[in-house]
Amino acid sequence: MLKVLNPGFFATIQDLGRTGFLAFGVPQAGALDDYACRAANLLAGNDENAPLLELTMFGGEYEFCADTLIALAGADMAAELDGAPLGNWSSRRVKKGQKLALSFAGSGCRAYLAVAGGFKIAKTMGSCSTHTRSGIGGMEGRPLRKGDLLPMAESAGGQEKNLPGELKPTAVPPLLRVLPGPQADAFSGDVFAVLESEEYLIEADSDRMGYRLRGPSLKHKAGADIISDALISGGVQAPGSGQPIIMLNDCQTTGGYTKLCFVVSPDLPLLAQCRPGDRIKFRAVTEEESLLALEEYKGRLARLREFAKEKTPARLWRLTVSSKRYDIEIEEVYK
Amino acid sequence: MSFAFKILTTGDRAVAVEFGAAIDEKINARVHLLARFFAGERPCPGIVDIVPTYRSLSLIFDPFVLSKKELCGLIETYIAANRDMFAEASFTRVSHTVKIPVCYGGEFGPDLAAVALHSGLSEDEVVNIHSAVKYKVYMLGFLPGFPYLGGLDERIACPRLKTPRTNVPAGSVGIAASQTGVYPVDSPGGWQLIGRTPQRIFDKNRGKPFMVQPGDMIEFVPVGKEEYNRLLAETAVKKC
Structure with a gap:
């Protein structure tokens, strides 16, 4: 079990989302930062889709009721295990009774905490992802509360790992690449020139459903309404106000x-780490550019999986004794 | 009968097949015909999910498994091979009429008076008109199990509330412009509330979580408060 001592600002159980039920009006939900979710799970030795915790802005405090291996990825919330700093984008073994405290995110918005074997939560419609508005998934379809006990597998361990720098996302203000959508011609003038012209501010009333933006107004030719059709995460829609909303997983x-x-x-994980008050920019891309972006992301995921499979490389030391050089290999060995 | 369709790009992992730009039974029937091809037994790997709506079918795919080009080819081939079927499409699930008991007005329909005032009718007339029609379920969306219905009598159409309510209880029956519908879960909402049903159109713990499906017909049956409470108690017992 993982005991929730303090759920922080907003903590939910997520996996990679619910599929197959959009036709019934059930949103996909799932970890907003796809990359960090996969990284945390892989570092914990899990399937990439295993249920983990998504922590928002302020992480909170948790107690482990069994030995296990944990992994952290995403926003850095200055995690401490019994008061000792714990690296982000890494996995560590923890002992029964140890407490993990996560503070405010120095940068970014969402941190992911995975435990070896994943949380043992019953699936609802094929997924453990919490969708709070529907009241489904995770812990009774709601955010975590103080005192919640999350069942988890007991694990002897597994290898502790630190993700190398080149596999960590770089913290830059995001430039979001966008593909023109089906109603682009419902806007007047050169709407993409307007969209690309300035930064947009992420408004305070933004959440897992979507980010409301404030910036240059997108003008419609004849009204903002269409016959209701599908919405998916990443979609940028503009109501009558002309201020865009980026739809997210919920x-x-x-x-x-x-x-x-x-x-x-591939740019949605960057967006997921933006918080209200942050500024973003857009750049329209072609179909070809979007395919290249997908290829690049696929490559990063492949390297992430490769790294997770590797044993921690031995460290090499070079000693010189009486002008004789010795190369020494030091390997961490766990019982 | 002829028909047209176009495949629209909606991002790097979805396309929408649009059969028209109207709320129309034929157009909607074509959407659900294509949806049936992609639902259940997937015709190819890489189809992640589908969203049939009034006039389009969105297909979400895994771009690492299936390319947009391949998917578009598959759609075009299937429709071309079944042109007659699509041209003649009709979509009504025979004898699937779902009766939904509704207690109109009072605490359950706080906006019934406003709708009556807006329509220039009495409250009873609004209730009679609302419950006289069989509504067709064109699509589900918005929230789990929420039916988008066609067929509201224009006499009782009414704009949304200027300021949405922060919480509308599950089961609330409302009107927004030319639409009527039932809230599946507690949710914020701006519809004019005219009544409430004791039945749950969405219940995750039920064998069949969704009470209605596209193609069904819905009939609202007025019930008094006593009947409402009796049915509510029955629903609660069934849940256990």
């Missing part, structure tokens, strides 16, 4: 506003 499955464009999937 968004309703259908909606009736014009959709100007779609953020390419």
